[in-house]
Structure formats: C-alpha cells, structure tokens
Amino acid sequence: MSVLIDGKALAAKMRGELREKVSKFREEKGEIGLAVVLIGEDPASQVYVRNKIKACEEVGIRSFSYHLPQDCTQADAEALIGELVLSERVHGILVQLPLPAQLDERKLLRMIPPAKDVDGFCAENVGNLAMNRETIVACTPFGVMKMLEEYGIDPKGKTAVVLGRSNIVGKPMAMLLLNADATVTVCHSKTKNLKEVCASADILVVAIGRAKFVTADMVKQGAVVIDVGMDRDENGKLCGDVDFENVKEKASYITPVPGGVGPMTITMLLYNTYIAASRR
Ligand code: NAP
Numbered sequence: 145m146s147v148l149i150d151g152k153a154l155a156a157k158m159r160g161e162l163r164e165k166v167s168k169f170r171e172e173k174g175e176i177g178l179a180v181v182l183i184g185e186d187p188a189s190q191v192y193v194r195n196k197i198k199a200c201e202e203v204g205i206r207s208f209s210y211h212l213p214q215d216c217t218q219a220d221a222e223a224l225i226g227e228l229v230l231s232e233r234v235h236g237i238l239v240q241l242p243l244p245a246q247l248d249e250r251k252l253l254r255m256i257p258p259a260k261d262v263d264g265f266c267a268e269n270v271g272n273l274a275m276n277r278e279t280i281v282a283c284t285p286f287g288v289m290k291m292l293e294e295y296g297i298d299p300k301g302k303t304a305v306v307l308g309r310s311n312i313v314g315k316p317m318a319m320l321l322l323n324a325d326a327t328v329t330v331c332h333s334k335t336k337n338l339k340e341v342c343a344s345a346d347i348l349v350v351a352i353g354r355a356k357f358v359t360a361d362m363v364k365q366g367a368v369v370i371d372v373g374m375d376r377d378e379n380g381k382l383c384g385d386v387d388f389e390n391v392k393e394k395a396s397y398i399t400p401v402p403g404g405v406g407p408m409t410i411t412m413l414l415y416n417t418y419i420a421a422s423r424r
Contacts (some may be wrong), residue, residue, distance in 0.1 A: 146395040147295070149370070150286070155295050155407035157216070159203050162414055166204040169421060177206045177375040178262065178413075179228045184244045188411060193240050199410045202374070205417055208234060214244050218316040221247055227253045235421040236262030239414070259423065265312065273316060276323045280337040282417050287408025288370050289324070296325055297368055299326035305342055305408035307331045307385070309352035313372055317349050325397045338362070342411060350385040360390040371393040372405045 154306055166176055172276035178200055182193045193209070200207040210224055221243075228237050235415060239261045239294055244248045258268040264282040272279035281289075292299065309313035318330045342348055350358050351372035373385030384401030394399050399408040 146369075146392045146398045148357060148392075149291050149293060149295055149397050149399045151404040152407045154291060155411040158290070158408075158415065159199070159413050162411075163203045164359070164419060165418060169418070170204065170400045172422075175206045175233070176204075176235050176417060177208055177231075177233045178208050178238060178417045179208045179210065179231070179234045181210045181212070181224065181228070181237070181239045183240070183247065185214040186242065186351070189242070196238065196410055200417075203414050205414060206233070212399055216244070216247070218247055219252070219360050222255065223251055225252055229255060229257060229260065234260065235424060236260055236413075236417040237414045238262060244294065252380035258389050259420060262413060262420055263312075264316070264416065268349060270311075270316065273319050273323075281320065281412075282312055282316040282395060283416065284351075284372060284405060284409045285413035286315050286416070287405060287412045288317060288372070290307075291370070291399065291408060292347070292368070297397065298419040299347060301327060302326050303344055303348040304328045304347040305347070306351070307338075307342060308353075308372070310351065314321040316374075317351065321347070321349075354385055355383050356385070356387040358391065360387065360394050363391050363394050365394055366396045367394070368397045369399070369415040370405065371399050371401050373401065373405060394410055 158168050180193055180196055182189055197209055197354045228234050237256045240259035258266050261269055261280055264280040269279045299321050304321040306318045309330050309332045316327050322328045329341055331338055339362045343364050344365055347368045349370040353373055355375035355377050369386055369391055371386040375383055377383045382402055
C-alpha cells in the first residue's frame with residue numbers, strides 16, 4: 145500500500161506561504177501583476193483562464209485579463225502583447241493556448257521576453273534549464289519537483305523514467321530530474337520494450353494523455369509514481385494515465401487524479417510570477 149502524495153494540500157500550503165510573500169513584496173516594492181491573454185472562445189481555455197485569475201486573487205497578485213475575439217488578426221494580438229511587454233505593472237505574461245488557427249503562435253510567444261515568460265516555455269528559459277542555470281521552469285514539472293521535495297523523495301542516484309516527451313511536460317521534467325542527479329530515461333510512442341523500461345524506474349513520471357495506460361506490471365515494487373495525465377475514463381470520469389487502483393498496491397508513493405499534480409500547476413504559475421517580480 146502506498147503513501148498518497150496530496151497535491152491539493154501542498155498547493156494550499158504553498159499558496160498560503162505565497163500570500164505572505166506577495167503581501168510583503170507589495171509593502172516594500174508595490175503590486176505584482178500577471179497579464180492573462182485569452183484569444184477566442186475555446187470553452188476549456190475559458191475555464192483555465194478563470195481559474196488562473198481566481199488563483200491570483202487568492203494570493204494577492206493583480207491579474208490583468210484580456211480577451212480578444214476568435215477572428216482577431218495577428219496585428220491585433222501583436223499590438224496587445226507588445227503593450228504588455230512594455231508595461232511596468234506586468235511582471236508575467238500568460239497567453240492561453242491553443243490559439244485560433246489564423247494566428248502565428250510561435251511568433252506571438254517569441255514576443256514575450258524570458259523575464260516575463262512565467263510559463264517557462266521560451267527557448268532561453270528552456271536552454272537555461274538544460275544548462276542547469278537560473279531560469280523560469282515550466283509549471284507542471286516544477287510542481288512535480290516540489291511534490292517530491294515535500295515528501296522527502298530525493299532523485300539523486302535514482303533511476304527515473306519519464307513517459308512522454310512534450311515540450312511543456314516530458315522534456316522539462318526529464319531535465320529537472322537530471323539536474324537533481326537522477327539517471328533519466330525519456331520514453332515516447334516509438335519506445336521499444338516500454339513495459340520493461342518503465343518497470344526499471346525508481347521514479348516514474350507519466351505524461352502521455354492515455355487513460356489508465358500504466359498498469360501494475362509496468363511498475364517496480366516500491367516505485368514512486370507521478371501521474372500528470374488528465375483524462376476521462378469509459379464513464380467520462382476524470383482519471384490519470386495510471387491505473388491508480390492497481391498501481392497503488394505496488395508503489396511506495398503515488399499521486400491521485402484528481403488532487404495530485406493538477407492543483408500544483410496553477411500554484412507554480414503564481415510562484416513563477418512572484419519569482420519574475422522579485423528578479424526584476
Ligand atoms: P502531448 O503533448 O500530447 O504529449 C504526449 C506524449 O506522450 C508524447 O511525447 C507522445 O509520444 C507520448 N505518448 C502518447 N501515447 C503514447 C504511448 N502509447 N506510449 C508511449 N508514449 C506515448 O501531451 P502533454 O501536453 O505532455 O500532456 C500529457 C498529459 O498530461 C495529458 O493528459 C494532459 O492533459 C496532462 N497535463 C496535465 C497537466 C496538469 O496540470 N495536471 C498539465 C499539462 C498536461 P510522441 O512524442 O512519440 O508522440
């Protein structure tokens with residue numbers, strides 16, 4: 145039977161600490177501001193943006209919310225981001241993805257300077273992470289590292305396997321674990337002997353977007369299992385990439401879905417915004 149890694153509790157604790165830091169910062173240097181840009185009418189994006197704005201309020205970060213229409217032009221989007229780049233009141237800029245098809249996403253994101261890139265997606269921040277230098281780290285993998293730290297799980301010398309190689313989760317996760325002295329293997333859809341590779345992991349981080357894909361036979365006895373996935377099962381219920389009920393019998397530590405990695409992601413966005421303001 146494994147220990148449950150409670151992301152919800154850790155997120156609440158971190159937000160409490162952050163509220164105090166933000167309040168102190170406000171007294172000494174002024175308000176911290178996060179610009180949240182939503183373009184178009186994607187319903188999921190609207191929910192994410194609402195949650196981010198609410199989370200900002202919770203810790204005392206001022207949010208500046210912008211909503212451009214679905215048919216907005218590249219020039220309009222660039223004009224808005226250009227303004228935010230120059231604004232003294234804005235310490236972090238978040239452009240909610242995906243963007244409408246007519247927009248050049250890469251060009252828009254490249255306008256955001258590394259110091260305001262609170263998602264940690266830009267090439268300079270990713271490059272600094274790869275070189276183990278001071279940077280802004282992508283929120284989800286950063287949150288996973290905080291969870292490991294909270295539960296006293298030191299990756300040093302451990303065999304870590306990251307399942308998934310996306311730019312926002314898998315790759316930065318692998319770099320963070322490597323920087324923390326784990327021996328890291330990254331798996332993806334073309335990996336051979338996936339089951340054996342996963343079963344060799346002391347720490348297994350799964351981020352593939354396939355409901356309950358990782359079964360107990362893919363997990364080593366006593367492994368730490370971190371489930372980043374946010375999927376729907378056959379009944380439409382929220383679940384992760386890991387077959388939680390069976391894997392929890394084998395793992396030493398495991399994250400649930402919901403209540404695991406998810407609540408940490410927005411918390412790390414707030415944390416990154418605080419870091420961006422502090423470094424200015
Ligand atoms: P993504 O961009 O779709 O990448 C998925 C990765 O998984 C790819 O590298 C893909 O391999 C690999 N993959 C897919 N099917 C596989 C299979 N059968 N065997 C081995 N590898 C396979 O996804 P993402 O953005 O990283 O997100 C992954 C999951 O995490 C999703 O469920 C997403 O909703 C969730 N997520 C959660 C949070 C959170 O806050 N909790 C944040 C972000 C994402 P290839 O590269 O070879 O195609």
